Amino acid sequence: MGKFIVNGGKKLKGEIKVSGSKNAALPVICASLLCSGTTVIKNVPDISDIRSLLKIIESLGCSVKFQNHTVTINSAKLKYANIEGELVCKMRASILLLGPMLARFKKVNMSYPGGCVLGKRPVDAHILALKELGCKIIDDSQHIILVTSQLKGADIIMSEISVTATENLIMAAVTAKGKTVIRLAACEPHVQDLCRFLNKCGAKIKGIGTHELVIEGIKTLKSCTYSVTGDYLEAGTFAIAAAITGGDIKITGINPHDLDSFLQALKETNVNIEICKSCICIKPSKELKAVPKIRTAVYPSFPTDLQAPFAVLLTQANGESKIYETLFEGRLNYLFELEKMGARFEIINPHQAIIKGPRKLKGVPISSWDIRAGAAMILAALCAEGKTEIDNIEYIDRGYEKIEKKLQKLGADIVRI
Ligand code: EPU
Numbered sequence: 001m002g003k004f005i006v007n008g009g010k011k012l013k014g015e016i017k018v019s020g021s022k023n024a025a026l027p028v029i030c031a032s033l034l035c036s037g038t039t040v041i042k043n044v045p046d047i048s049d050i051r052s053l054l055k056i057i058e059s060l061g062c063s064v065k066f067q068n069h070t071v072t073i074n075s076a077k078l079k080y081a082n083i084e085g086e087l088v089c090k091m092r093a094s095i096l097l098l099g100p101m102l103a104r105f106k107k108v109n110m111s112y113p114g115g116c117v118l119g120k121r122p123v124d125a126h127i128l129a130l131k132e133l134g135c136k137i138i139d140d141s142q143h144i145i146l147v148t149s150q151l152k153g154a155d156i157i158m159s160e161i162s163v164t165a166t167e168n169l170i171m172a173a174v175t176a177k178g179k180t181v182i183r184l185a186a187c188e189p190h191v192q193d194l195c196r197f198l199n200k201c202g203a204k205i206k207g208i209g210t211h212e213l214v215i216e217g218i219k220t221l222k223s224c225t226y227s228v229t230g231d232y233l234e235a236g237t238f239a240i241a242a243a244i245t246g247g248d249i250k251i252t253g254i255n256p257h258d259l260d261s262f263l264q265a266l267k268e269t270n271v272n273i274e275i276c277k278s279c280i281c282i283k284p285s286k287e288l289k290a291v292p293k294i295r296t297a298v299y300p301s302f303p304t305d306l307q308a309p310f311a312v313l314l315t316q317a318n319g320e321s322k323i324y325e326t327l328f329e330g331r332l333n334y335l336f337e338l339e340k341m342g343a344r345f346e347i348i349n350p351h352q353a354i355i356k357g358p359r360k361l362k363g364v365p366i367s368s369w370d371i372r373a374g375a376a377m378i379l380a381a382l383c384a385e386g387k388t389e390i391d392n393i394e395y396i397d398r399g400y401e402k403i404e405k406k407l408q409k410l411g412a413d414i415v416r417i
């Protein structure tokens with residue numbers, strides 16, 4: 001298992017293009033199981049979560065090629081099998097096979113997925129929504145088993161606004177009989193990307209980007225070539241890296257609108273930003289200011305996946321800032337790693353904390369707790385004095401493609417050992 005060694009204090013400078021979005025590529029790959037013919041998906045990030053998912057679908061009989069950020073999938077030989085094993089248990093996103101496998105075989109049997117430890121993450125929203133399309137749930141504490149004679153469109157109110165549950169329902173509904181209305185649908189940029197992919201394959205999805213989707217079921221989807229959207233979460237991470245090092249960088253390959261609430265919060269902290277059509281520029285800022293409250297919520301609110309990275313910025317801002325993480329109860333644990341580096345904060349409860357800045361951080365050995373907390377550790381190390389050693393970096397590799405190489409290109413002193 002590798003580590004990152006970072007010597008902090010280097011101002012980042014230059015231009016960086018972000019990779020394709022992990023959270024868009026994962027459902028698009030799963031949705032390709034619904035298509036006849038060969039699907040070509042471009043701009044796919046080369047990260048371990050994608051490689052794991054591709055191994056799972058290859059084990060189910062699909063032919064898969066992954067080269068130069070392009071995935072080519074043919075699902076003609078996809079066979080029905082229980083979806084289980086180490087990879088499924090390790091990766092929560094494997095849940096995204098539920099919808100397409102049910103649509104394709106009228107039954108699905110998969111073991112409960114694992115993933116990052118972010119607190120309680122039930123799959124009830126997925127199962128309840130799919131049940132509304134007309135499938136039976138066979139109770140088994142180890143597996144999720146769903147069976148249907150025919151999926152039928154329905155008017156469904158999601159039990160909560162959940163990204164992957166919405167994606168599963170969309171994938172099951174596009175070939176269901178009749179019309180499906182999904183109310184309280186998640187509308188994150190990656191959910192929108194999945195819908196655009198499916199529409200390119202012939203699906204009839206309306207309301208993309210809103211919390212109400214209307215889907216007219218069609219018989220079959222044809223394959224297409226599709227390019228996955230840029231990763232706004234990676235872009236946000238680089239923006240913070242520049243802001244906390246007094247850097248001057250241009251981040252390309254994204255739609256800045258995906259980051260509207262994040263950019264608004266950055267402006268509130270006094271970060272100097274220029275927004276272009278498909279890029280953002282971070283310029284050296286004067287003193288960073290605390291913000292009264294950062295509240296994570298579903299899109300278009302502040303994204304939970306940028307909460308930990310943003311907290312690092314707040315350790316450098318003058319004053320007290322409150323973080324309110326509304327989605328996950330386990331997503332403030334990384335603060336204890338920042339404390340080892342000299343950050344000061346008060347935890348009010350599992351969802352709320354007050355960050356007290358500015359603090360000079362010092363390099364010490366630290367650990368990454370999940371994908372985004374891992375990115376936050378790198379950020380803290382970039383602005384810390386001295387050498388920081390980060391372990392558990394396999395978490396970071398699940399979501400960020402060669403992050404150390406991209407940061408080196410911008411002048412950071414970071415190596416993988
Ligand atoms: N939840 C709320 N309030 C809400 C919405 C959700 O409390 O308004 C709770 C739900 O109860 C659920 C939990 O939050 O248990 C997680 O939400 P969701 O079901 O939307 O998460 P997910 O679909 O399992 C996806 C991303 C996560 C991201 C969340 C939230 C993928 C593959 N995963 O997970 O990404 O944090 O949505 O936006 O798309 C990551 O990339 O590092 C990651 C963890």
